Amino acid sequence: MTMKVSRRGFLASASAAVLVLGVRPDGALAAGETDAMLNPFVKVASDGQVTGIVKHFEKGQGPATGLSTLIAEELGVSIEQITYEFAPSNPEIYANTFFGGFQGTGGSTAMANSFMQYRQAGAAARELLIKAAADAWGVDASGLKIVEGIVTGGGKTAPIGDFVAAASTMEAPADPPLTPPSEWRLIGNPDVRRLDSPIKTNGKAMFAMDLHLPNQMVAVISRAPSRGGLVAGFDDSACSEVKGFIRAATLPNKAGVAVYAEDTWAAFQARDLLSVDWDMSAAETRSSDEIKSEIMAALDEAPTYNVSKTDHAATKSAVDGAETVVEQTFYFPLLAHAPMEPLNCTIEANADGGVTLHDGCQAPTGPHMALSQIFELPMEKVRINTMLAGGSFGRRATPDADYQVEAALAFVITDRKRPVKLVWSREDDMRSGYYRPAVGHRVRVGLTGGKIVGWDHHVAGQSIMKGTAFEAMAVRDGIDHSSVEGTADGPYQIPGMFVGLTDTPKATSTLWWRSVGHTHTAYVMEVMMDQAAKAASADPVEFRLAYLSGEGDDQKRKANVLRLVAEKANWGNAPEGRYQGVAVHKSFGTYVAEIAEISGNPDDGIVIENVTCVVDCGIPVNPDVIKAQMEGGIGYGIGHVMRDQITLAGGEVEQYNFPDYEPLRISDIRGIDVHIVKSEAAPSGVGEPGTPPSAPALANAIAAASGVMVASLPMEEEGVYFA
Amino acid sequence: MAISLKLNGNPTTVEAEPGTPLLWVIRDELKLTGTKFGCGVASCGACTVHVDGEPTRSCQTYIEDVEGAEITTIEAMEDTKVGAAVQQAWVEMDVVQCGYCQSGQIMSAVGLLTENPKPSVDDIHDYMHGNACRCATYQRIRAAIQRASDILEA
Known part of the structure; x- marks a missing residue:
């Protein structure tokens, strides 16, 4: 972690702050306007109110609290004394430092990429306020500190707000000293509460769906029944029956017909009465069965790409020569993200000729560029107002900014006098979505003397990155790493490991889904580890530890969470009638081990009694948020493998709404215990890493209970039922 | 049609077409956005309000069926x-x-x-x-x- 906030950045904003906040364009100081933008990440008002400018969107994963915690820690205020705002779209200041010049949230990077940046921002603000106080009091700055928002020292005390005006005229320190971990009050404090809890329990939280701009129209889109269909014509004569219907118009890209109405219900009603002729000549026509057959056929052939850069022939011969061979073929279906808030966003024209997008915006740079092109506007004339997002799980960041582009197209063909709010229904979300790709794995593990001597692993499936704007960045030597992450690159030191990859044709738009490739690779790795342990008549925990015995930090941290979870879950000593399954996986720099404990059996119904989780995510900034993310990640992973899949018939998605894609319910997992490893390592992500081990831990528990190893998902499709 | 009801204790008259779900009257006409649209088919519960004290899925409750009823939302x-x-x-x-x-x-x-x-x-x-x-x-x-x-x- 050597990243620094540039001195120039602070200087530019500090001088801009005086201009913006201190002096009006007419040159006069505005009375009471003593707020000062001390730097791009922190705002301190003259009443002492501190505002963190949060560059990551909040979909529940906690950055509004987390990034504010970092600022509050360094600035010397309590968590109650800070509030947050979401940053505008401006990648020059707010880029994800792990994503080059791109502003966006993903890959569980929000805390990891902000940890130094936001602490430095808070520290710089603190230094400026202290210097201003020292100047005002005529004392040495080194004797001053800020405690709970009060500058203290030299026998004096005064609230920080008193020094805001003076501080805003000063030059920011280039390298402000950071508070040492031994003095942290907020970082690592389990009592720090989420800043967004109150507004999310009293109905006041404003999601993009809750925006009602004056004079807005609601637009819903009639889309082709399957991917690739285009509008050939439409008849909206019946729509006029609906009070509030305004008009219908074909989108410029012919991907759909926009139905405009005065309110949401009228728009839905009118769309139901719209008749559209579709040109389906280029549309997808395959079924899920055909997709699965393509993947299985690919697994029968040699892989296209050598992912592990190892000798396939040597691995094959090692496996063939082994005493015992464990072989298994896996299949993972398409999955929808189905965030609770259906996709939506609003676009309005600005007085300066530009436009503003109001959106629970996950990756502003994408829609920013797209809107700039569609409206033929310079980037600075396109503004993005990031609002709270009702979940995402990856869905709100697409390489082609799909729904924001749809809204822009629906807006660009109007006279632009009325804001247009694009609303997706749940059916739109389920049927017109982007999906976790369908993937197959075939693995042959050879064991001799109870030890792995060869691991021959072939992944075949639909690439996420290929064919998108991210291909150039994310695909190397033809390999989309997101298809195979979590296999050969994991901490396990597996002798004779070969991993190959074959791409199969896409039948839908594919997209990262909470934990991306790890959604399937962790399942395969951890189920195969259990199967191999069984073949070796070894304890599954001990068996895994044998491949994590190296001196590397990677092995040690993974082994540590595994040992700890065994201890916390009382591994091997499940009560009568209960069965345990374990899995451990590293993703996004974070190590997570989980033990699922179940009762019942696959025929009469499995009950998931408990999941114990140990996570090592480096320095745990907000421990309670980390616990919540593990709880949620476990629920998300397990809920989908129990019973969810997106299927196609003749190219059309067969699921319509939640009854066909039943979400995890409150009784499905009876308890979750999360334990956090103490660590001084740099913080890594927590939004995704709880998900990958959850499904294989459940699968391994079911295998322990019944001998049934589920290799094709979802489990209910394979005759494993849940009570 | 005009429908009279009591919303969060206040007598309220709303103008809505018969068949309009209570959800959309609350959200789009009355601008109380704490009540959410999640599925539209009473499958997720995000739209739950109280009708005469009973938790009710407002997305599947027609406005004409709550004439005179007491509606309570999260805001109250x-x-x-x-x-x-x-x-x-x-x-x-x-x-x-x-x-x-x-x-x-x-x-x-x-x-x-x-x-x-x-x-x-x-x-x-x-x-x-x-x-x-x-x-x-x-x-x-x-x-x-x-x-x-x-x-x-x-």
Whole structure:
């Protein structure tokens, strides 16, 4: 972690702050306007109110609290004394430092990429306020500190707000000293509460769906029944029956017909009465069965790409020569993200000729560029107002900014006098979505003397990155790493490991889904580890530890969470009638081990009694948020493998709404215990890493209970039922 | 058509076409956006409000069927004893993640605790089954309902 906030950045904003906040364009100081933008990440008002400018969107994963915690820690205020705002779209200041010049949230990077940046921002603000106080009091700055928002020292005390005006005229320190971990009050404090809890329990939280701009129209889109269909014509004569219907118009890209109405219900009603002729000549026509057959056929052939850069022939011969061979073929279906808030966003024209997008915006740079092109506007004339997002799980960041582009197209063909709010229904979300790709794995593990001597692993499936704007960045030597992450690159030191990859044709738009490739690779790795342990008549925990015995930090941290979870879950000593399954996986720099404990059996119904989780995510900034993310990640992973899949018939998605894609319910997992490893390592992500081990831990528990190893998902499709 | 009802204690008249779901009247006409649209088919519970004290899926409740009824939404929960206790428990335990379903969760939890002040875990599971949370905050919902029960008992 050597990243620094540039001195120039602070200087530019500090001088801009005086201009913006201190002096009006007419040159006069505005009375009471003593707020000062001390730097791009922190705002301190003259009443002492501190505002963190949060560059990551909040979909529940906690950055509004987390990034504010970092600022509050360094600035010397309590968590109650800070509030947050979401940053505008401006990648020059707010880029994800792990994503080059791109502003966006993903890959569980929000805390990891902000940890130094936001602490430095808070520290710089603190230094400026202290210097201003020292100047005002005529004392040495080194004797001053800020405690709970009060500058203290030299026998004096005064609230920080008193020094805001003076501080805003000063030059920011280039390298402000950071508070040492031994003095942290907020970082690592389990009592720090989420800043967004109150507004999310009293109905006041404003999601993009809750925006009602004056004079807005609601637009819903009639889309082709399957991917690739285009509008050939439409008849909206019946729509006029609906009070509030305004008009219908074909989108410029012919991907759909926009139905405009005065309110949401009228728009839905009118769309139901719209008749559209579709040109389906280029549309997808395959079924899920055909997709699965393509993947299985690919697994029968040699892989296209050598992912592990190892000798396939040597691995094959090692496996063939082994005493015992464990072989298994896996299949993972398409999955929808189905965030609770259906996709939506609003676009309005600005007085300066530009436009503003109001959106629970996950990756502003994408829609920013797209809107700039569609409206033929310079980037600075396109503004993005990031609002709270009702979940995402990856869905709100697409390489082609799909729904924001749809809204822009629906807006660009109007006279632009009325804001247009694009609303997706749940059916739109389920049927017109982007999906976790369908993937197959075939693995042959050879064991001799109870030890792995060869691991021959072939992944075949639909690439996420290929064919998108991210291909150039994310695909190397033809390999989309997101298809195979979590296999050969994991901490396990597996002798004779070969991993190959074959791409199969896409039948839908594919997209990262909470934990991306790890959604399937962790399942395969951890189920195969259990199967191999069984073949070796070894304890599954001990068996895994044998491949994590190296001196590397990677092995040690993974082994540590595994040992700890065994201890916390009382591994091997499940009560009568209960069965345990374990899995451990590293993703996004974070190590997570989980033990699922179940009762019942696959025929009469499995009950998931408990999941114990140990996570090592480096320095745990907000421990309670980390616990919540593990709880949620476990629920998300397990809920989908129990019973969810997106299927196609003749190219059309067969699921319509939640009854066909039943979400995890409150009784499905009876308890979750999360334990956090103490660590001084740099913080890594927590939004995704709880998900990958959850499904294989459940699968391994079911295998322990019944001998049934589920290799094709979802489990209910394979005759494993849940009570 | 004009429909008269009582919204959060205030007599209100709304203008809506017959067949319009109560949800959209609350959200789009009355601009009370704490009540959420999640599925439109009464499958997720995000739209839960109280109709004459009963938790009800407003997305499947026609406006003409609530003529004269007392409608209570999340915005009025802090003014009720049970609602305030549930909200206190929710904040204490940081139940929320994305938060989009939580109005509906709270409206259902208030319904549960109103008719059953000391619910068992099974009671909670049965009553809350229809409220989906895609963030899977269920662990904390369960605990917060028990906490709210304790707050009410104290």
